[in-house]
Amino acid sequence: MSFLDELVTSPVIQEKLPEATLETLSMVGLSSLLTAVLGLPLGLLLAATARGGLTSNALVNRVVGLVANVVRSVPFLILMIAVIPFTRLLVGTSLGWEAAVVPLTIGAVPFFARLVETSVREVSPGKVEAARVIGATRFGIVAQVLVREALPALVASLTVTVIALVGYSAMAGVIGGGGLGALAISYGYQRFDPPVMVACVVVIVLIVVVVQAVGDAVARRLDHR
Template identity: 80%
Template sequence: MGWWEELVTNPVIQQKLPEATLETLQMVGVSALLTALLGLPLGLLLHATSIGGLTPNRVVNSVVGFVANIVRSLPFLILMIAVIPLTRALVGTTLQWKAAVVPLTICAVPFFARLVETAVRDVNPGKVEAARVIGATRVGITVQVHIREALPALVSSFTVTVIALLGYSAMAGVIGAGGIGALAISYGYQRFDNAVMAACVVVLAVFVVVVQAVGDVIARALDHR
């Protein structure tokens, strides 16, 4: 039997892979949405309070930056275990894909925020000064200049973040969070089923390729330089 036939006829793949794929899409989708909602304003705050920002504040910038760096420095597996009490308090369980959303979001928010900070910092300072000259408010400059001019870079940054979330979601299977990672560990690794392992790798690879392609298309469409 060839490898393709083995993949198609494997009962575990037929029965478990669709459900695991859906769980991965759910945990990554919800985590990505929360990351965008929380990471964008956090990144804008880091830039605004930095030296040369719209509202420089060394204390706020140092505290927020320090917390972001600490979270980013933690290996994801350790972070998942460390926030188990918080996960249980927020979602009522530490199992299944909903539980994975908490550590995934905590891990991704500071990562995306730093990318947002970098993207906004690269906006032409001349455009910011021009907006100030015509009397634009800080909020107006942030929305109409910083976000608008950095939009292609922000989309690319979000694409990188979603791909990172896909990788983290696979690791979430270690603590019973479900998804493709749990399937690969429970059936592929522990039961020595190479077909299941290969199928999980292929699905994750397809996800990454699709996300990157979509992100690139959107970023190019928004780039009017």
């Protein structure tokens, strides 16, 4: 039997690949949503408290920035293991895709927050000053000027983060996180089944390609420059 025939007729691929794909999509989707909800305000806080920001505060900026940098510097595999007690506290277990959402979110939030900070800093200072002149509040400047003007860059940043989460989700399979990573390790690697490994890689690549294409399309649609 040829390799292509094995790829098509493999019972593991037929029975377990769809379920593993759904788990990966669920894992990445939920962690991406949580990352956007938590990372956006954190990134805005970093930008606002930086020197020359709307509410410049060196102490807050340094503390928040230090925490973000420390979490970002921890390799994801080590982070997953380190937060297992916290994961069990929140979810009740450290196994399955639901449990993997916790370390995925913790690892991605500071990464996305730094991208948000960079995106917001690229907004023209002139537009911020114009909003101040007409009496806009700080919240109004953040919501109506900074976020609105940086929206295409924010979408691009979120796209990069989601793609990173796809890669992280595959690593989550090492400690029983479920999804395509767990399938590739359990069957493709440990049971010496190359077609399963190839199938998992192909699906992951397709997910990344689709996410990138959608993100690019949305960013272009929002960019009115």
